[in-house]
Amino acid sequence: MIAALVLPLLQACGGNSEEDQGSVRLVNATTDFALLDAYRDDSGMVNSVAAGSASGYANLDEDDYTFKISQTGSGTTAASTGGSVSAGSHYALLAYASGSALQVSYLTEDEDAPSSGQAKLRFMNTAGVEAGAVDVYVGQVACNALGSTSIAAASGLSTSTSATSPTAYTTFGAGTYHVCVTAANVKSDVRLDIPALTLGNQQVATLVLTRSSGGVLVNGLVVSQRGAVTPSANLSTRVRVVTSTLATTDKVSVAVNGTAIATNYPAANIGGYRLVTAGTLAVTVNGASVDVGTANAPSGGDLTLLVTGDLASPKLSVITDDNTPSTGVAEPVKLRLINGVNGLSGGVTLTLDNDIIGDDVAFGTASAPMTVAASDKSATIAANNGSNLLWQTTDQTLTAGKVYTVFVLGNATTVGTDTKLRADR
Numbered sequence: 001m002i003a004a005l006v007l008p009l010l011q012a013c014g015g016n017s018e019e020d021q022g023s024v025r026l027v028n029a030t031t032d033f034a035l036l037d038a039y040r041d042d043s044g045m046v047n048s049v050a051a052g053s054a055s056g057y058a059n060l061d062e063d064d065y066t067f068k069i070s071q072t073g074s075g076t077t078a079a080s081t082g083g084s085v086s087a088g089s090h091y092a093l094l095a096y097a098s099g100s101a102l103q104v105s106y107l108t109e110d111e112d113a114p115s116s117g118q119a120k121l122r123f124m125n126t127a128g129v130e131a132g133a134v135d136v137y138v139g140q141v142a143c144n145a146l147g148s149t150s151i152a153a154a155s156g157l158s159t160s161t162s163a164t165s166p167t168a169y170t171t172f173g174a175g176t177y178h179v180c181v182t183a184a185n186v187k188s189d190v191r192l193d194i195p196a197l198t199l200g201n202q203q204v205a206t207l208v209l210t211r212s213s214g215g216v217l218v219n220g221l222v223v224s225q226r227g228a229v230t231p232s233a234n235l236s237t238r239v240r241v242v243t244s245t246l247a248t249t250d251k252v253s254v255a256v257n258g259t260a261i262a263t264n265y266p267a268a269n270i271g272g273y274r275l276v277t278a279g280t281l282a283v284t285v286n287g288a289s290v291d292v293g294t295a296n297a298p299s300g301g302d303l304t305l306l307v308t309g310d311l312a313s314p315k316l317s318v319i320t321d322d323n324t325p326s327t328g329v330a331e332p333v334k335l336r337l338i339n340g341v342n343g344l345s346g347g348v349t350l351t352l353d354n355d356i357i358g359d360d361v362a363f364g365t366a367s368a369p370m371t372v373a374a375s376d377k378s379a380t381i382a383a384n385n386g387s388n389l390l391w392q393t394t395d396q397t398l399t400a401g402k403v404y405t406v407f408v409l410g411n412a413t414t415v416g417t418d419t420k421l422r423a424d425r
């Protein structure tokens with residue numbers, strides 16, 4: 001639900017009377033920065049704005065300014081933008097995380113209200129670097145029921161690393177809508193599901209899409225013009241199953257939070273990601289509950305469930321996946337290793353052209369993703385257990401923007417054939 005329109009507190013930051021001033025506020029549209037401050041030029045404007053919220057308005061004299069955003073308490077500018085303030089006008093500095101940095105866009109908040117019984121909504125994708133281009137559907141159809149007759153309210157929304165802008169406003173009847181965000185031109189690839197977004201009578205709002213912890217799904221933030229800011233956290237987690245059980249004849253079926261995500265997987269298999277309900281993590285393997293420890297299904301996150309050992313009493317490892325792409329020019333690829341080799345003494349080390357990428361990775365765990373250079377059929381990737389070569393591939397292509405995992409699977413006898421290099425995105 002979108003909160004009713006509220007009038008934020010005004011605070012004066014200029015020397016003129018209010019009728020000669022404009023009003024500027026800060027919207028913290030991140031989940032990465034708990035508190036943000038905003039400055040106009042080098043003078044303080046608003047401070048300690050929590051993630052997913054907005055400050056009150058600061059009144060500024062009519063002029064041109066450089067607005068600077070910093071983490072509260074740091075005093076170091078993390079993002080900046082220029083903007084003009086006109087008397088009687090309202091503006092929002094919308095701060096968001098993109099790539100490896102904080103970014104900020106300067107938005108006007110003086111759109112005319114629609115006719116009675118209607119509302120206006122526009123869209124802004126700040127997660128394009130991570131999630132890519134997306135389409136947005138606003139209607140009464142559930143996301144898993146989008147069909148050939150479903151028409152997007154906004155298509156191909158993307159962003160650069162430096163700036164992004166919202167779409168034009170679209171007029172809707174006031175009411176409650178089901179909002180679905182999908183990968184561009186792929187209705188089955190749902191990135192955000194908001195079952196009930198309510199647009200009030202004559203409301204003017206912006207749906208801001210923000211990046212998630214996993215990098216593929218997105219979160220939402222509804223910014224009402226001159227009013228409330230309402231987060232819409234992703235209700236799903238992407239989960240996949242990787243099997244590395246002892247018997248080559250094993251068949252593994254896994255359900256997560258009541259959703260079947262793997263059916264009759266063979267002993268050394270890497271499944272695709274499936275959406276499950278975020279929150280508490282409940283897992284069954286072949287119908288029997290397994291211990292997940294303190295792990296949960298994070299909102300907007302990606303998880304790998306690694307099933308190893310004897311299928312009669314399997315071990316389950318819950319591994320967090322970071323599928324955000326590298327934004328580095330020199331090192332635009334990410335690479336890591338997951339160790340699922342049964343019965344191996346000691347850890348596994350991953351090398352790329354003899355450089356260590358993951359060192360002595362323990363059984364049932366993953367190395368931290370490392371950024372590396374792209375390669376055109378020239379990379380040599382190897383997995384070693386001490387001085388023992390377990391697996392190697394040569395003349396390998398590593399494509400810029402891709403995220404790769406080497407899954408070291410099987411046992412000491414089968415590891416050479418069971419190990420696989422996969423692009424996670």
